[in-house]
Amino acid sequence: MKIVVLKFGGSSVGSIKKIIKVAEIIKTYKKKKYNVIVVSSAMSGVTNELVKKSKGISENFSDEEYDVLVSSGEQVACSLIAGRLIHEGFKSRSWLAWQIPIVTKGLHKNSRISLINKKKILKYIGEGGIPIITGFQGIDNHQRITTVGRGGSDATAIMIAKFLNAEKCIIYTDVEGIYTTDPNKFKKAKKIKTISYEEMLEMASLGAKVMQPESIQDARLNRIDIEVKSSFSKKSGTLITKRSNIINNKMITGISSTHNDAKVSLIGVKDKPGVAASIFKPLSKKSINVDMVVQNVSPNGKETDLTFTIKKDDLNKTKKIILDNKDIKFRNLIFKKGVSKISIIGVGMVTTPGVTFRMFQALASQKINIQVISTSEIKISVLIDQRDTKKALTVLHKEFELDK
């Protein structure tokens, strides 16, 4: 049985007109003899409206009731999609998470899907039905409604694809795919045809907001091909797949940039075991996300300099934690706002020497100063002055031939 999972995001089902369009898309797959399973988000704006209501009731609105509240949004969207398909003469119905069930583990507002019972859905598609499944939600062992904190409806779609052995999972959204860099910031950005899970993971966690990293990781672990495309255009999108499926791979697949970062440098820290932990443990406890971390080699073996980046909004909290903690000893503390992290990403760089050199040379040619460097197997990140972001994107895009 050839199964395809189609997932529609909030913007794709944002109005009655758009839902009618979604039904048209579903029909094209049915015509291609696919067994179609649909996963839908809530109509755009609805979840925000519900969250606003909850805040009117209490600033600390119950997590359990939050899940009951917001899950109503997908219920509405799914019944409307199913209603449209029935109107068009198809066999279709909405399936709420509890009716399948989609079982989750973990805390309310932040659950993870642990099991999807495939029995009823398989039977239903076997009878020619098109199931329209509520994304983003599940039930726990106490039969209470939960929501999937990370990845949301994408996570639902990918787990459905996994448990039902779907051939492919197609994520319909309001952009045409994944771009070499953010097309809103840089007009020459090009749509990527195929990208590996690993590259996409780096792209996602570095600012490409199309899909959440957790969902991509789930797809990677379960080897599920994902296509990201727009429900408003007939153009093909971006295929996210395993490395071995990608041919004619460019050295660099994409460039990502962050903004609103801040840099913290501790100068003259004692160079002994446990020092980094004594700094990062209290930050982690206060949910401050530390990104790039660089520790210089200590020339005399006694002292070292430690630099890391955080979100600009966390700067004051971080300052207070470091200054209040008597265990953290240093000679000097430097903060710097207005920095941006530029990363080039590509599985190709693993086998190609000289990528780092070409990146640094390109930036130098534009007189862009590199403040911090950090690298992984398929990514090189540099911290630069935020004002140089656009210049850096332009020169790197050209250097690695992403315009072509």
Place this chain on the structure above:
Amino acid sequence: MKIVVLKFGGSSVGSIKKIIKVAEIIKTYKKKKYNVIVVSSAMSGVTNELVKKSKGISENFSDEEYDVLVSSGEQVACSLIAGRLIHEGFKSRSWLAWQIPIVTKGLHKNSRISLINKKKILKYIGEGGIPIITGFQGIDNHQRITTVGRGGSDATAIMIAKFLNAEKCIIYTDVEGIYTTDPNKFKKAKKIKTISYEEMLEMASLGAKVMQPESIQDARLNRIDIEVKSSFSKKSGTLITKRSNIINNKMITGISSTHNDAKVSLIGVKDKPGVAASIFKPLSKKSINVDMVVQNVSPNGKETDLTFTIKKDDLNKTKKIILDNKDIKFRNLIFKKGVSKISIIGVGMVTTPGVTFRMFQALASQKINIQVISTSEIKISVLIDQRDTKKALTVLHKEFELDK
């Protein structure tokens, strides 16, 4: 265990501010050491908005999906009420119909509650929790969401009261209770303190829109006391109870009036068995509701005159059915728009002679012509010219001392 069921209508939970007020009301019962069970409707306007969406999708929107769609409204209201009580330090949670479950029979959009599993709810209130139950909805044997067509959330509240042996069921709405006649039409209308199920049934089906007849009938059959009161006022409401609980009963409890009625008279109909059926069967098939029916005694034993009332909107359909049906034979057909049915209702009239006479005399004193008369054990209805409605209400209200 002293249980009270509180039901809040859409207008009572129509905004965040009103929901916060509802939580205050719930707390007062908790303070009186009641075990409180709450049933809520959707926030006012929400159901209409959802129905509008369904019509945008299809003029013949699927009944099954309609139930999924509109049931989301109560889910939202209940999570918000529970969220508020939790915020105030109470143990509370929303219970969706499927979680209890509330089992229904019958067609989608028009189901009836057949069974409520009391186990989980009893355990929960035993632990001091305040369950907030979604009104208007249930699940069928296929685990699909259904809605209770007749009586809506009132029906849910009364069935909860029945299955959980509640002491009382309190219906919170936007009026202060049941009035001797429609207070919008007649300013001297007085709130009724107590009314029997039977009288309330007559009042409800004759135009008092506070509760649907089906819910009152359910309450009567299960001997559940209902109090109807306003969530916006601290005044006591109206108690609907069994006749034997009512002391100092007035002869007449209330007066109801209809408008937009029409009268149909068939003159010179053959006076033989089956004639009435041949007329009313085709009307019933087309869902035309026939109200008052009067057949005059035939003086010669061969011919008779048949008069009945219908809604004015059904007049053209009715005309067509009668004229098209060759089985219906008559000499003359008369239609009259602009008639109104005035009914006086009271269990007291059973034991008090002369009520009919006093009613007719009062109307005659105002020169109001009676066109048709029909009576039941606790009700006398007359058909009059619609223009005389207000005059009739005034004189009858005074005659039967309802102003006092």
